[in-house]
Amino acid sequence: MTEKVPKEQLVAQEIMRECGVTDHEPGAVAYLMDFAYVYLHTVLEDAKVYSEHASKKAIDLEDLTLAVNLTLDKTHDSLPSKEFLLQLGREKNRQPLPPIPDSRCGVRLPPDRHCLTNATINIRPSQRVDPVPSFRGNMNTYSVRDMPPVQGSMPPTIPPPGMSQFPMATSNAYTT
Secondary structure (H helix, E strand, C coil): CCCCCCHHHHHHHHHHHHCCCCCCCHHHHHHHHHHHHHHHHHHHHHHHHHHHHCCCCCCCHHHHHHHHHHHHHHHCCCCCCHHHHHHHHHHHHHCCCCCCCCCCCCCCCCCHHHCCCCCCCCCCCCCCCCCCCCCCCCCCCCCHHHCCCCCCCCCCCCCCCCCCCCCCCCCCCCCC
């Protein structure tokens, strides 16, 4: 008994053969058919919206063209061509750099607020805040600090506020 193959599946298989894909998993054809259905559904729904917006009674070629172009813009990131980038570079490089005044040496930089040459962090001493228990039980229960120390171990030391527990370098790449 022969199974009847849907026409859409035969079209998808023929397109794959034309592209040189002869060996594929059985689910590949179903995946392509599903993709085509979702894509066409999206384009037709968008074209319908554009047609209604233009107060037309039916979808025409202009609505479909607009829907296809906007769908492609949403789904595919099109990078500029190499020729376009080269032309843009040539135009930009035609403009000479401004001359360096005699009173200054080296390259002129923009104001400091626009440069990435300053330190970007400020270290402020933090205020010590007592930890809030993460449970909703009896507040009279013992915490880790209330437990007796283990025999032979040193009691934990907590640095005073404003002091780090880790040694800090006295100079870094941002200070001179």
